[in-house]
Amino acid sequence: MEKIALGICSSISIYKSCEIIRNFQKKKFQIQVIMTKNAAQLVSPLLFSALSGHKIFIDPFSDEFSEEISHVALAKEISLFLVAPATANMIGKFASGIADDFLSTFYMAVKCPVIIAPAMNESMYFHRQTQQNIKKLKSLGVKFIEPEKGYLACREEGWGRLAAPEKIVEEGLKLIDKSHSLRGKTILVSAGPTREFMDSVRFLTNRSSGKMGYELAEEAQRREADVILISGPTNIQPPRETKFREIQTAQEMEEEILKHFEKADIVIMAAAVSDFKFAEVSFQKIKKRESSGKVDLIRTQDVLDKISHKKGKKILVGFAAETENVIHNALKKLKEKNLDLIVANDVSVEGVGFESDFNQVSIIHPDGRMIKTGKKSKLEISKIILDEVEEIIGKSG
Numbered sequence: 001m002e003k004i005a006l007g008i009c010s011s012i013s014i015y016k017s018c019e020i021i022r023n024f025q026k027k028k029f030q031i032q033v034i035m036t037k038n039a040a041q042l043v044s045p046l047l048f049s050a051l052s053g054h055k056i057f058i059d060p061f062s063d064e065f066s067e068e069i070s071h072v073a074l075a076k077e078i079s080l081f082l083v084a085p086a087t088a089n090m091i092g093k094f095a096s097g098i099a100d101d102f103l104s105t106f107y108m109a110v111k112c113p114v115i116i117a118p119a120m121n122e123s124m125y126f127h128r129q130t131q132q133n134i135k136k137l138k139s140l141g142v143k144f145i146e147p148e149k150g151y152l153a154c155r156e157e158g159w160g161r162l163a164a165p166e167k168i169v170e171e172g173l174k175l176i177d178k179s180h181s182l183r184g185k186t187i188l189v190s191a192g193p194t195r196e197f198m199d200s201v202r203f204l205t206n207r208s209s210g211k212m213g214y215e216l217a218e219e220a221q222r223r224e225a226d227v228i229l230i231s232g233p234t235n236i237q238p239p240r241e242t243k244f245r246e247i248q249t250a251q252e253m254e255e256e257i258l259k260h261f262e263k264a265d266i267v268i269m270a271a272a273v274s275d276f277k278f279a280e281v282s283f284q285k286i287k288k289r290e291s292s293g294k295v296d297l298i299r300t301q302d303v304l305d306k307i308s309h310k311k312g313k314k315i316l317v318g319f320a321a322e323t324e325n326v327i328h329n330a331l332k333k334l335k336e337k338n339l340d341l342i343v344a345n346d347v348s349v350e351g352v353g354f355e356s357d358f359n360q361v362s363i364i365h366p367d368g369r370m371i372k373t374g375k376k377s378k379l380e381i382s383k384i385i386l387d388e389v390e391e392i393i394g395k396s397g
């Protein structure tokens, strides 16, 4: 039986948590409840213990669970961590990395998807601090179920009422489905820039930070794919549990991609591989006085072109970073490289693309269908791209 952890905070809507537990149980999930101390003042933990059939976690220092570090042990067992109702206080703690009770410590320990259903008075919900905390958590991949408008406990009409238990359960189930959706698939992702050396200290590179490719790798891993990430030099920590290979030159990128290509079901080429390299490379630093200052560049191998000829049933996704005629050039690349999907972005637009946490892309299918994402975090864009990939997998059986 799959297990879900349900965090319960001290909101007046706490009574709706009972229905959430019952609805998950009907779908054959086990529920482990974690309450805050304040929640346990509003309602006796005995109620949730009787409903869920398990002891309730409240205090990480409790003697009752002393044989193991319970927040770490539980984090390994669950498929979903849901907090409903979530108070303004707890959302603030999660967003700031404060871990001073069981629930907030547990949040720091989980690797599974996290979903939060806030409930509070309208002013608290729309307070800029709360909205900033929600935005921060969303950017870290936490899903929110927005509260509804209605009659609130403070005897006012307004936004802030906990979403309906059925809706919370439905969203939770969707997220659990999503968390396994690439199980059994191997995804090869290329990311970051390459470096083409002129001599032992100088090189030609580009502005790619690698963020888009790393987000794709991380999201694919969240969906339980086996991920191989081949990356040029970046300042980003590679996601845990990916097979990570760091390369420098376009040629090394090609060699690593070809080495792992056969194993992959899906290949996403998000790296900004140099089109040019120096015709001659000096192993010693070239002396200023001894050089005319003129260098010759030659073309590098086009690795995407090479793999496109042997793609078979693999799903091949390319990126087109353009500064003009973005869609026209992307469509040309889509056809020429035999791609299943191309992600086109205009890298001349300020505040998105290279080096930014945000992107704004058009995702184009071979039949011309196009999804324009608008400006979104690279994490959100990676989710949209992988949703499209999953749709292609679904169609091809």
Ligand SMILES: Cc1cc2nc3c(=O)[nH]c(=O)nc-3n(C[C@H](O)[C@H](O)[C@H](O)COP(=O)(O)O)c2cc1C
Residues within 6 Å of the ligand: 008, 009, 010, 011, 012, 013, 036, 037, 038, 039, 086, 087, 088, 089, 090, 119, 120, 121, 124
């Ligand atoms: C009766 C009562 C109802 C409350 N309802 C809410 C609520 O719906 N949302 C909220 O954010 N805070 C609510 N609060 C305030 C929180 O309980 C308070 O901020 C508390 O410190 C949160 O603790 P916790 O997050 O550890 O549960 C309520 C307080 C009381 C006494």
